[in-house]
Structures are given as structure tokens and as C-alpha cells.
Amino acid sequence: MSEATGQQGSGAGKRLVRNLALYTLARLGLVVLIAGAIIGVAALIGVEVPIIVAALFALLVAMPLSLTLFKSLRTKVNEDIAVVDARRRQDKAQLRARLRGDDDGASA
Secondary structure, eight states, X not given: OXXXXXXXXXXXXXXXXXHHHHHHHHHHHHHHHHHHHHHHHHHHTTOOOOHHHHHHHHHHHHHHHHHHHTHHHHHHHXXXXXXXXXXXXXXXXXXXXXXXXXXXXXXX
């Protein structure tokens, strides 16, 4: 394993954590925003909506909406997962090669 490859793998892992946290926060924020809108509109027309009901409806609306609104964030997360997964597969292959006693795995 080279030094640059190891740093690239750890960099992708850090990027994955950051992008996943951003995506999660964006989705949660969308749910809160929609739930607030439901409660606000209900209050304007004089209907009382329980918070749990507003939150459930907000979840149902936010799920498909977040797929379109946060497509770029979701794409970044998917790309980072692919990089981390490829790195993990490479490490696993090198470990198996070393366990078999192959020279290629020992020199890498």
C-alpha cells in the first residue's frame, strides 16, 4: 500500500462522513420545515394538528422531495461510498494475497 493511496482512502472516508452528515441534516431540515408549514397552515384555518401527525405527513412528503432537491448531495455521498468500497476491496485483495504468500501482495 502506498502512502498516497492510504491518504486518498482516508480522505474519501472523511469526505463521506461530511457529505453524509450534510445530506442527513438537509433532509431533517426539510422535514422540520414541512412540519412547520403544516402546523402553520392548520393554525391559519383554525384547525389544531398534533405535532406527531404533522411530523409523519412531513416525512411522507420529504422523502420523495429530498431525492430531487438534494440530488447533488446524494450523488456526492454515492461517489464517496464507491471510493471507500473500492479501497476496502483493494485492501481485502492485498490481505488475501499476503495470506496466500503471493509476492505481489507482499510488495504492495
